[in-house]
Amino acid sequence: MKAKEMLKAIYRRLYRLVSRNKRIENARKSIEEYTEAVPCEDSADELSRQYSNQKRARSLKEELHDLKFDNWIERFGG
Known part of the structure; x- marks a missing residue:
């Protein structure tokens, strides 16, 4: 496995x-x-609706973070 x-x-x-x-x-x-x-x-019902909304928002935030991190690695990592 590479260091990067x-x-x-x-x-x-x-x-x-x-x-x-x-x-x-x-x-x-x-x-x-x-x-x-x-x-x-x-x-x-309200808690389950809020949970599903929060779960979706969290997954989108993590996906965005992964994309930003990948871009950062490409730009500065080598």
Whole structure:
């Protein structure tokens, strides 16, 4: 495995680990705020809708980040 590929793999794992930790904290805060604001009968449907929206947005952000990182590696990495 080339050094550039190893660096890329390590960076992606680190980015995902940090992102996962931030998502857990943000989700905990969001759930606390949400459960206080929304009546119980609507909460399951609304939470599942919000989760799917957040999951899609997160995957798009990660994809954009990967593209930016690939571009950065091509430009400065060699």
